[in-house]
Amino acid sequence: MQESNDVTLDELGPVDYLVVEFPAGAQNFTGEMADELTRMSEAGTIRILDMLILQKSDDGSVDALEIDDIPGTDDIRALEATIAEILAADDVEHLAAAMLPGSVAGVLVWENCWAAPFASAARRAGGQLIASGRIPIQAIAASIEAEISAEEGN
Incomplete structure (x- = not known):
């Protein structure tokens, strides 16, 4: 099966996600997070999937809201791979369960491109990821801190 940017499933690196919550009244979106995502994406460290x-x-x-639905996100939207929108409605409900009422959260799903060669080699050798x-x-x-305290106590 062929994926975007001529990457096959066998060549994909590990995929991770994170959710960053911003409590009501504590949002300070300066663009710094988008700049860091851009830097990592352009360096080939990650590929943003969703x-x-x-x-x-x-x-x-x-x-x-998909990033496509938010005005003023053209720069970061351009980073998202064409195999995006991999999170289903059930995923959204699960992720939102940990959020506080009145908060906003960003959800990011990315491929660890730096680890793709190792992951491919492991799959070719018959290995499969069983824990992460x-x-x-x-x-x-x-x-x-505990180690430093123990050393100082000796």
């Missing part, structure tokens, strides 16, 4: 903006009202209802995860930066910071 982007959504979720708005959760005070009554808990959720509106999901993230370690929150707060956990890493706490671990480093």
Whole structure:
């Protein structure tokens, strides 16, 4: 099966997503996030597959807007691969469940292009990904601080 930019499914790198929530009244959209996405995309580090903006009202209802539906997003919209819109309505409901009422969240789905050659080699060798995860930066910071405290205590 052929995908956008002549990339086959066998050549795709790992795909990740994140949701960044902005509480009511705490949104400060300066364009810095879009600039960083542009930089990473142009460097070939990532390929953006899907982007959504979720708005959760005070009554808990959720509106999901594709980046194409938001005025003034031409620059970032140009980064989105043609295999976009991979999130289904059920995905949106699941992601929005963690949001606070009155908040806005950005959802980003991307391919880790930097890891594609390794992922392809693993698939050709008969391997398959059976687990993946993230370690929150707060956990890493706490671990480093505990190690430093233990060393100082010795």
